[in-house]
Amino acid sequence: MNDELSNPSDSPGNPSGLIEKTFREEHGRVLAALISQLGDFTLAEDALQDALVNALERWTTDGIPRNPGAWLVTVAKRRAIDRIRHVKFEEHNPMLLESLAHEDPEMDDSFPDDRLKLMFTCCHPALALEAQVALTLHTLGGLSTPEVARAFLVSETTMAQRLARARRKIRDAGIPYRVPPAELLPERLDALLAVIYLIFNEGYVATSGDSLTKQALCGEAIRLCRVLIQLLSPHAEAFGLLALMLLHDARREARLNAAGKLILLDEQDRALWDQQKLDEGIRILDQALTLRDPGPYQVQAAISALHAEAPTSEATDWYQIAALYGTLADMTSSMVVEVNRAVAVAMAEGPDAGLKILLQLEEQAHNFYPYHAARADLLRRMNQWEAAADAYQQALDLCSNGAERVYLERRRDEMLDRTR
Secondary structure: OOOOOOOOOHHHHHHHHHHHHHHHHHHHHHHHHHHHHHOOOOHHHHHHHHHHHHHHHHHHHHHEEHHHOOOOOOOHHHHHHHHHOOOOOOOHHHHHHHHHHHOOOOOOOOOOOOOHHHHHHHHOOOOOOOHHHHHHHHHOOOOOOOHEEEEEHHHHHHHHHHHHHHHHHHHHOOOOOOOHHHHHHHHHHHHHHHHHHHHHHHOOOOOEOOOOOOHHHHHHHHHHHHHHHHHOOOOOHHHHHHHHHHHHOOOHHHHHHHOOOEHHHHHOOOOOOOHHHHHHHHHHHHHHHHHHOOOOOHHHHHHHHHHHHOOOOOOOOOHHHHHHHHHHHOOOOOOOHHHHHHHHHHHHHHHHHHHHHOOOOOOOOOOOHHHHHHHHHHHHHOOHHHHHHHHHHHHHOOOHHHHHHHHHHHHHHHHHHHOO
């Protein structure tokens, strides 16, 4: 292990913020390595938590190690050894202590890596699909329990209980920590793809905080999808998901202005879009379509490709996008799909047509802030200032992302000014 520490001067500005960023980036790799060696979720998570506390104390004064992941693995393993020796872990034995004492702490980036093994473990069919997604988001995505709870629209207490039950299920059922043989891969893919996409979504629009995006999570989701594609025989939906994420991620730099304020799609400077990612996304989508096995990720990627190929917002083929959202709704109806379909219909046929769709969702969408934001925008376009202001306020009451809140507040205030 290279235990050499970086100079504290390498961490200008806010050292605690840089340390938190490092924790987030290394969390999935370190935890996966620990679970691989310890064979116990709870012990690995407790040991990593001990190591993070130690790191916060050490790194604040000494600087962040040049290999922070290896540093965390080494310290966490020492904490795990202490716990095994001083707490009764009946399932552990002296052979485990011996192996931990001599394990090479350097983390291996070979394929398939421990994160992929952990994904397949978390996504075992013995677990409910929701539990599979939540556990993988928490362990591999590095999302906190409150963040995972927000992603599932449940309380933090409820999510903590679900995560604990999922860990116990893995332990009690003896679910193996490995990439399954090829014949068992299909039964895990739906959950795996859902996990990857949810990790990406949390990175693309963070559920909370001042930053709109968390770039590390987007990059991790794209990386994991590439690894998964290497592991599988050609799979249309895996290609479709990778294409979708690349096409979305290509627009990331254009989503905020110099002041950090949110810029919606129709106002973005398309010269800032990453053309290399757009080209790769469209190429991978074409690969998916040649397999002739349509699915929702491919449809969403096709929608994103239509946005990418339009030179301006006005030139966008909204009729085709609305039709694709109709196809997507037939495949997988959800509140997100219906709200987006309403927006696409509004762009193609006028705001009143989109508003009619939204009104049909009113009862189910009471706590879904994108619904209120979309309704507010359509009311604004119909010059219904007071109703639009009320809808923007409803969206604000449900939104916890700082960048999005600034946008919603600006729009609400514009509507209020027009009513005076």
